[in-house]
Amino acid sequence: MRITSVLKAAATAGALSLLMASTALGVTLNTMNGSEPGTLDPHKASGDWQNRIIGDYIEGLMAEDAKAAPIPGQAESYTLSEDGLVYTFKLRDGIQWSDGTPVTAADFEFAFRRLFNPATASEYAYLQYPIKGGSEIAEGTMTPDSADFGVKAIDDKTLEITLEAPTPYFLDALTHYTAYPVPKHVIEAKGDAWTNVENIVGNGPFKVTEWVPGNYVKSVKSDTYYDKDNVKIDEVLYYVQDDLAAAFNRYRAGEYDILTDLPADQQKIVTDTMPGEGRFAPFQGIHYYVINQEKAPFDNVNVRKALSISINREIIGPDIWGSGEPAAYAWVPPGTGNYEGVTPYTPEYIELTYEERVAEAKKLMAEAGYTPENPLKLQLRYNTNDNHQNLAIAISAMWQEIGVQAELFNAETPVHYDALRAGDFDVGRAGWLNDYSDPSNTLELLKSGTKQADGTINWGNNYGRYSNETVDKLVTDAASEQDLAVRAKLLGDAEKLAMDEFAAIPLVWYLASNVVKPSVQGFEDNAKDTHRTRWLSKTE
Amino acid sequence: MLGYALRRVLSALPIALIAITVCFFILRLAPGGPFDTGRQLPPDTLANLRAHYNLDQPLFMQYLIYLGRLFQGDLGPSMVFDDFSVAEMLAIGLPFTMMLGFSAFTVATLVGLVAGAVAAMNQNHWPDYVLVALVMVGLVIPNFLMGSLLQLVFGVYLDWFPAGGYVPGSIPHLILPITVLALPHAGRIARLTRGSMIEVLGTNYVRTARSKGLGARLILVRHAIKPALIPVVSYLGPGLSYLLTGSLVVEQIFALPGIGKYFITGALNRDYGLVLGTTILYLFIILVLNLIVDVIYAWLDPKVRFR
Numbered sequence: 133m134r135i136t137s138v139l140k141a142a143a144t145a146g147a148l149s150l151l152m153a154s155t156a157l158g159v160t161l162n163t164m165n166g167s168e169p170g171t172l173d174p175h176k177a178s179g180d181w182q183n184r185i186i187g188d189y190i191e192g193l194m195a196e197d198a199k200a201a202p203i204p205g206q207a208e209s210y211t212l213s214e215d216g217l218v219y220t221f222k223l224r225d226g227i228q229w230s231d232g233t234p235v236t237a238a239d240f241e242f243a244f245r246r247l248f249n250p251a252t253a254s255e256y257a258y259l260q261y262p263i264k265g266g267s268e269i270a271e272g273t274m275t276p277d278s279a280d281f282g283v284k285a286i287d288d289k290t291l292e293i294t295l296e297a298p299t300p301y302f303l304d305a306l307t308h309y310t311a312y313p314v315p316k317h318v319i320e321a322k323g324d325a326w327t328n329v330e331n332i333v334g335n336g337p338f339k340v341t342e343w344v345p346g347n348y349v350k351s352v353k354s355d356t357y358y359d360k361d362n363v364k365i366d367e368v369l370y371y372v373q374d375d376l377a378a379a380f381n382r383y384r385a386g387e388y389d390i391l392t393d394l395p396a397d398q399q400k401i402v403t404d405t406m407p408g409e410g411r412f413a414p415f416q417g418i419h420y421y422v423i424n425q426e427k428a429p430f431d432n433v434n435v436r437k438a439l440s441i442s443i444n445r446e447i448i449g450p451d452i453w454g455s456g457e458p459a460a461y462a463w464v465p466p467g468t469g470n471y472e473g474v475t476p477y478t479p480e481y482i483e484l485t486y487e488e489r490v491a492e493a494k495k496l497m498a499e500a501g502y503t504p505e506n507p508l509k510l511q512l513r514y515n516t517n518d519n520h521q522n523l524a525i526a527i528s529a530m531w532q533e534i535g536v537q538a539e540l541f542n543a544e545t546p547v548h549y550d551a552l553r554a555g556d557f558d559v560g561r562a563g564w565l566n567d568y569s570d571p572s573n574t575l576e577l578l579k580s581g582t583k584q585a586d587g588t589i590n591w592g593n594n595y596g597r598y599s600n601e602t603v604d605k606l607v608t609d610a611a612s613e614q615d616l617a618v619r620a621k622l623l624g625d626a627e628k629l630a631m632d633e634f635a636a637i638p639l640v641w642y643l644a645s646n647v648v649k650p651s652v653q654g655f656e657d658n659a660k661d662t663h664r665t666r667w668l669s670k671t672e
Numbered sequence: 673m674l675g676y677a678l679r680r681v682l683s684a685l686p687i688a689l690i691a692i693t694v695c696f697f698i699l700r701l702a703p704g705g706p707f708d709t710g711r712q713l714p715p716d717t718l719a720n721l722r723a724h725y726n727l728d729q730p731l732f733m734q735y736l737i738y739l740g741r742l743f744q745g746d747l748g749p750s751m752v753f754d755d756f757s758v759a760e761m762l763a764i765g766l767p768f769t770m771m772l773g774f775s776a777f778t779v780a781t782l783v784g785l786v787a788g789a790v791a792a793m794n795q796n797h798w799p800d801y802v803l804v805a806l807v808m809v810g811l812v813i814p815n816f817l818m819g820s821l822l823q824l825v826f827g828v829y830l831d832w833f834p835a836g837g838y839v840p841g842s843i844p845h846l847i848l849p850i851t852v853l854a855l856p857h858a859g860r861i862a863r864l865t866r867g868s869m870i871e872v873l874g875t876n877y878v879r880t881a882r883s884k885g886l887g888a889r890l891i892l893v894r895h896a897i898k899p900a901l902i903p904v905v906s907y908l909g910p911g912l913s914y915l916l917t918g919s920l921v922v923e924q925i926f927a928l929p930g931i932g933k934y935f936i937t938g939a940l941n942r943d944y945g946l947v948l949g950t951t952i953l954y955l956f957i958i959l960v961l962n963l964i965v966d967v968i969y970a971w972l973d974p975k976v977r978f979r
Contacts, residue, residue, distance in 0.1 A: 170753030250716075253724035255707070258714045271716040327755050345756065345764050346929030347838055371837065374933070375924040378823060378836055382927070385827045385835035546704025546942050553712060564711070584715075593712050 158366030165370035189334035216298030237285035301570035364669035413657035417565035417642035422596035436634035438493035469569035474624035514561035515548035747949035758949035769930035773915035780857035788865025810859035909965030
């Protein structure tokens with residue numbers, strides 16, 4: 133008897149709490165958000181799971197529209213000086229932090245100085261290095277309060293930003309969270325604790341009201357946001373959910389409105405059984421293999437060519453992974469901005485059938501002295517992941533035909549990239565997602581390393597150690613070129629030259645995979661995979 | 673008794689120090705660091721980050737800094753969860769993990785003991801076969817599969833329970849995770865109970881009791897249960913400490929706010945502070961539980977005396 137009454141009480145309590153969870157006021161959007169954010173400080177964030185929350189509660193000078201293109205945000209307008217170096221932003225009237233304090237140009241200046249300040253130790257500060265003095269402050273050669281710094285609050289409403297060199301993608305870079313303002317008055321009072329939920333203040337369409345680490349962050353519509361009348365979601369929950377297969381189950385159980393990622397092998401199920409809900413759209417990133425060109429025989433362009441053309445890229449997405457990643461034959465992702473007028477790169481071998489490519493690759497390998505009987509032995513490294521493993525197995529089988537015997541070696545991510553950086557590999561797997569929509573972002577990956585004070589070369593993200601002076605010069609010249617058409621051509625030439633020399637092996641273009649309930653409107657596929665809640669609405 | 677407990681605690685301190693030291697240096701031997709991700713940071717950024725976390729100091733200095741902080745009760749910062757210290761992360765997640773662990777432990781112990789005793793008393797009859805078969809199922813299905821299965825069946829198809837997540841105070845959210853956590857332990861406890869019960873029921877003193885004309889129930893309660901529990905109790909300590917330290921798999925599948933994932937994700941991310949903090953917490957839990965088990969063990973078995 134007693135046990136049944138306990139059970140009854142428990143069931144009632146459970147039902148009540150469920151009821152409480154589901155009867156929130158207005159429209160609630162439930163978003164599966166991936167990992168625990170860990171920080172809501174825009175200067176310390178480094179991942180898309182943080183960006184989704186931060187970009188809803190803070191807004192920069194420029195904001196993103198539903199398709200993630202830059203539109204005026206806290207700034208209502210801007211002018212650019214003739215030399216392309218000085219932007220003058222005019223802030224909107226009446227913009228406020230969520231505690232009612234006005235947002236001023238001083239908040240922006242304070243934020244940029246804080247971003248570069250070495251004490252902040254911001255991981256992504258370098259995205260704003262186009263700003264004059266930014267990298268000097270980060271390096272410690274300029275003090276964080278120096279008057280020579282390129283960001284100046286002229287008055288409450290006017291902000292002037294001076295750049296090192298003309299930067300055509302700068303407005304796009306301003307939509308990144310590293311360029312967001314932070315509330316000077318709160319940080320001065322609370323220090324690093326300003327992002328604690330009881331202190332946190334933003335200027336975006338939503339404000340953070342609850343943060344349960346490992347569980348969820350909750351934001352509600354802000355009543356101090358200038359465009360609040362057009363915000364249709366009242367409350368948004370960003371759920372921590374690391375396991376993707378479990379996330380999909382919860383989506384099917386109706387617990388999420390939006391899934392921001394999906395196991396690749398479930399794409400087909402979604403496409404077949406939930407028409408219209410799977411949103412698999414190209415997004416600016418490339419999955420590729422690097423070849424260590426400091427080692428023989430990989431310094432031989434024909435060996436690199438053989439390795440590259442013998443890979444059947446068309447089957448990677450559909451057959452190896454069961455997903456829709458398109459084959460990549462070029463270096464700059466399709467849809468990248470500031471690349472108008474450049475014919476998309478296609479390699480010469482695209483004319484050949486796959487059989488002809490294999491025959492050609494065999495011939496090239498034989499010329500280099502390798503045959504199936506006397507194979508080239510190499511180590512293929514990848515970071516531990518089912519997709520990477522399946523791909524490596526498939527590619528090593530394709531290579532076997534042309535006289536290459538690949539030993540597969542996998543390691544967890546930090547170890548993998550540590551080895552790539554140290555040059556301790558033959559062929560290695562890598563991936564790159566564009567930080568901003570500009571061809572220079574991917575082409576910088578193929579620039580020669582810079583010599584360090586201790587005589588070693590810092591290859592940066594150029595793991596394959598590809599080095600070509602002409603490519604370096606084209607990319608460097610483009611960085612200071614003001615005429616966008618000329619700049620695009622310089623970068624296009626660099627891409628062609630590097631790809632003709634098989635600087636790396638492009639494999640597939642990344643695909644953003646979201647799954648969105650039919651009740652959610654306003655979710656526009658875009659190449660940055662950024663979908664601010666401000667543009668969404670939901671019908672019950 | 674108190675002296676015994678105190679001696680045990682004191683003797684554990686050097687063990688804890690050795691464990692922390694070994695863990696600290698082994699972590700640093702592993703290649704890669706917390707900032708080795710897909711994109712290399714500019715040298716100045718990397719230098720700033722390393723200085724921020726004292727990683728620019730010589731390794732032994734870092735060790736001293738860590739120990740110094742530790743003696744002041746500070747577990748240091750997390751390198752991945754910037755807005756929290758390690759102690760804060762653990763303090764937020766631990767109550768949930770302990771609640772879940774204790775619940776699963778209680779369920780597992782009750783179910784395991786009853787199932788084991790029933791099976792032993794019906795040895796080689798159908799209740800025994802059915803229970804042994806069920807126990808095997810609970811033991812051999814790995815928890816990631818069991819979790820996904822239960823989630824799919826009860827969360828998606830039948831829609832009886834939420835498929836994941838946790839709303840504070842909500843019991844329905846806990847049913848599936850507790851089941852997944854409890855099943856293998858219930859299985860092990862049932863097997864242990866059944867085995868030792870069968871052994872005890874075959875001993876001379878039980879036979880003597882039976883020949884004196886004592887009823888089966890009285891024999892069980894008065895003579896068989898206590899000695900039969902001894903092997904079970906020695907399993908309960910490690911079993912409970914396992915449940916209290918949380919489960920990566922169950923927390924990931926059901927998206928629960930516990931600490932079970934910190935140890936493994938911390939190690940994979942090279943979040944040194946988080947791994948060390950978790951290790952110290954585990955040490956503490958295991959130490960306390962072993963102590964409790966030893967005391968219970970002594971109470972159950974008159975041959976064991978506090979020394």
